[in-house]
Amino acid sequence: MTRQGRAPFYVGYLKTPRALLAFLAIVVGGVLGVSAVLAVTLVVAQDDWGDAGFQWGDGYQTRTGILKVEPYPVLFLPPDAAYPQGRAIPLSGEGKRGVRDKAADLDGKPVDIGGFLLRAGDRDMLQVGGEVDLRPARDRSALAGFSGPSSEAVGKRTLRGEIVDSKCYLGAMRPGEGKTHKLCANLCLIGGIPPMFVVYRADGPPEVLLLADLQGGPVTDALLDDTARYVELSGTVERRADLLVFRVDPATLKHL
Amino acid sequence: MSVRYRPVQWNRSKVVYDTCLGVGVALYLLIYLRWAPGLVEPPLIGGAELRMRAFGTCAFWMLTLILCIGPLARLDRRFLPVLYNRRHFGVLTFFVAVAHLYTVLGWYTAFSPIDPWVALLGSNTDLSFLGFPFEWLGIAALTVLFAMAATSHDFWLAFLTPPVWKRLHMLVYAAYGLVVMHVTLGVLQAEASLAYGAMIGISLAVVAGLHVVAGRVEARRDTAPVSDADGWVQVARIDELEDGVGRTVTLPGGERAAVFRHGDKISALSNACAHQNGPLGEGRILDGCVTCPWHGFQYDPETGRAPAPFTEKVATYRLRRDGDRLLIDPRALPPGTRTEPVRLAEAVS
Ligand code: FES
Numbered sequence: 190m191t192r193q194g195r196a197p198f199y200v201g202y203l204k205t206p207r208a209l210l211a212f213l214a215i216v217v218g219g220v221l222g223v224s225a226v227l228a229v230t231l232v233v234a235q236d237d238w239g240d241a242g243f244q245w246g247d248g249y250q251t252r253t254g255i256l257k258v259e260p261y262p263v264l265f266l267p268p269d270a271a272y273p274q275g276r277a278i279p280l281s282g283e284g285k286r287g288v289r290d291k292a293a294d295l296d297g298k299p300v301d302i303g304g305f306l307l308r309a310g311d312r313d314m315l316q317v318g319g320e321v322d323l324r325p326a327r328d329r330s331a332l333a334g335f336s337g338p339s340s341e342a343v344g345k346r347t348l349r350g351e352i353v354d355s356k357c358y359l360g361a362m363r364p365g366e367g368k369t370h371k372l373c374a375n376l377c378l379i380g381g382i383p384p385m386f387v388v389y390r391a392d393g394p395p396e397v398l399l400l401a402d403l404q405g406g407p408v409t410d411a412l413l414d415d416t417a418r419y420v421e422l423s424g425t426v427e428r429r430a431d432l433l434v435f436r437v438d439p440a441t442l443k444h445l
Numbered sequence: 446m447s448v449r450y451r452p453v454q455w456n457r458s459k460v461v462y463d464t465c466l467g468v469g470v471a472l473y474l475l476i477y478l479r480w481a482p483g484l485v486e487p488p489l490i491g492g493a494e495l496r497m498r499a500f501g502t503c504a505f506w507m508l509t510l511i512l513c514i515g516p517l518a519r520l521d522r523r524f525l526p527v528l529y530n531r532r533h534f535g536v537l538t539f540f541v542a543v544a545h546l547y548t549v550l551g552w553y554t555a556f557s558p559i560d561p562w563v564a565l566l567g568s569n570t571d572l573s574f575l576g577f578p579f580e581w582l583g584i585a586a587l588t589v590l591f592a593m594a595a596t597s598h599d600f601w602l603a604f605l606t607p608p609v610w611k612r613l614h615m616l617v618y619a620a621y622g623l624v625v626m627h628v629t630l631g632v633l634q635a636e637a638s639l640a641y642g643a644m645i646g647i648s649l650a651v652v653a654g655l656h657v658v659a660g661r662v663e664a665r666r667d668t669a670p671v672s673d674a675d676g677w678v679q680v681a682r683i684d685e686l687e688d689g690v691g692r693t694v695t696l697p698g699g700e701r702a703a704v705f706r707h708g709d710k711i712s713a714l715s716n717a718c719a720h721q722n723g724p725l726g727e728g729r730i731l732d733g734c735v736t737c738p739w740h741g742f743q744y745d746p747e748t749g750r751a752p753a754p755f756t757e758k759v760a761t762y763r764l765r766r767d768g769d770r771l772l773i774d775p776r777a778l779p780p781g782t783r784t785e786p787v788r789l790a791e792a793v794s
Contacts, residue, residue: 198729200741201458201529212523217465224473224506227644231502232481232495234640240488284556362552363491367635372580373553375568380557414571417635444573 241309241360255337258296260401261383267335277432287381299326307360343426350388371417398435411439462530493552500545507538509648516659539594579631586623677772693726696775710786712746713762
């Protein structure tokens with residue numbers, strides 16, 4: 190036992206001894222300093238999640254094209270100089286909702302679509318809503334006889350990547366992928382947002398494929414437990430305009 | 446010490462303590478949300494995601510600090526003032542954790558026709574280890590923090606009795622474990638950056654390390670008691686006792702007694718304060734009363750009773766002298782029993 194008769198004794202409801210005050214000031218200053226360094230480190234050290242986002246700056250957009258409902262609603266634009274294969278724009282509703290209900294009667298038909306764009310890399314998505322929303326096309330002349338894309342088989346593939354909800358991944362949230370976002374991804378998918386498979390590549394931006402089941406229909410329910418993880422899936426890939434569609438057999442899914 | 450229960454018995458120390466807490470939390474959040482993002486080349490993560498992380502990491506850092514206070518105060522008594530108002534620290538941590546939850550509810554579970562709470566608890570059902578719904582772990586930790594914050598007041602301490610209250614509040618270790626797993630199966634699975642993993646690792650190492658060191662040091666202080674033939678235990682040589690300063694003795698049953706010299710008299714009480722089991726043996730005599738080092742509850746050294754109007758009382762022990770040795774009877778007397786002090790004058794004579 191050391192002699193401590195002269196050490197300052199602290200009682201909360203009495204005046205704090207001077208010697209202790211100096212010590213406590215150092216402790217408080219130290220903790221505040223470490224807190225500041227911690228806050229800066231944790232912000233600066235975050236991964237780069239890319240620059241996907243809503244294109245609010247472009248304003249309200251309208252497009253006219255052919256609507257395909259399966260596996261998930263996608264608008265196809267006729268080929269032009271910039272997109273000789275034609276262009277595919279997956280569709281989402283507002284919030285965590287898809288547009289399958291609105292689209293059901295217009296499958297394969299020319300439609301006008303209005304809303305706001307989301308973009309990641311060169312992949313666009315349209316959040317349908319507002320004045321034009323989703324309606325039969327009023328003026329088909331721009332389509333110049335275009336009646337929708339042909340499907341071109343790419344072949345059987347086994348791919349590794351992450352199942353994401355396309356809306357968040359393409360810019361509604363950042364990050365719109367990964368475990369912390371899994372809760373949100375599942376809500377979006379349950380709400381009808383098209384699921385996509387993101388294949389990360391060492392040599393360039395990730396490849397993004399629209400998911401479907403082997404028959405080419407929606408596959409959401411079978412994949413909900415496996416979103417936001419690194420997984421392997423097997424199936425066949427086909428190209429529709431500039432969009433790759435990955436028809437998968439959920440039974441082939443493997444966690445990596 | 447209180448005769449009546451008031452929301453908070455404010456005093457200067459508590460005001461200063463809470464001001465430091467408030468400044469600390471505000472500083473951390475301001476830096477995280479306003480200043481540090483400016484140091485990063487755009488694009489940064491989204492605003493709501495940034496707020497989730499700001500509140501989450503802030504609560505984790507606060508919980509780490511709270512768990513360090515106990516062992517630090519045992520190792521160095523100068524940390525006792527930090528322990529004094531630790532409850533307010535805990536309550537504030539709970540509120541910061543609630544802010545974290547509400548940011549999640551206002552973003553990840555928003556914009557959906559599904560009820561946010563149903564979504565939070567039900568939309569991830571992957572029970573594999575790495576896919577585990579880490580949200581559940583966070584909610585469980587928050588529930589513990591809520592129970593602690595809600596019962597932090599002295600009213601609940603008296604209502605639940607100190608042993609039950611203490612056991613309830615030991616759950617803070619369970620909460621910490623849950624939070625560590627919440628972070629490990631959550632953001633560590635998404636974020637490749639080493640900083641988040643390092644934060645968890647350092648926190649665990651410091652919290653566990655301090656507890657081990659403090660435990661060792663205390664075990665060394667608990668020297669095995671030396672008993673006389675009739676079972677009485679040797680406390681010290683009488684001339685070793687400092688006036689007004691406590692001394693802790695470990696008794697054969699593992700109990701501890703606090704022995705005090707007050708003027709020319711020597712008395713012994715239970716070492717466990719009736720308030721929150723604070724170590725009375727590390728206290729002092731102030732105004733003729735044994736004063737607890739944790740929150741300053743006071744007891745008459747000869748009776749173990751708090752001075753009127755307070756009603757707390759602790760057990761007392763009988764002492765006797767044998768030449769220049771002081772001996773204690775390890776059988777505690779019922780709380781509040783008056784004992785005859787050993788007189789220094791006759792002892793030395
Ligand atoms: S434990 Fe609170 S005053 Fe003793």
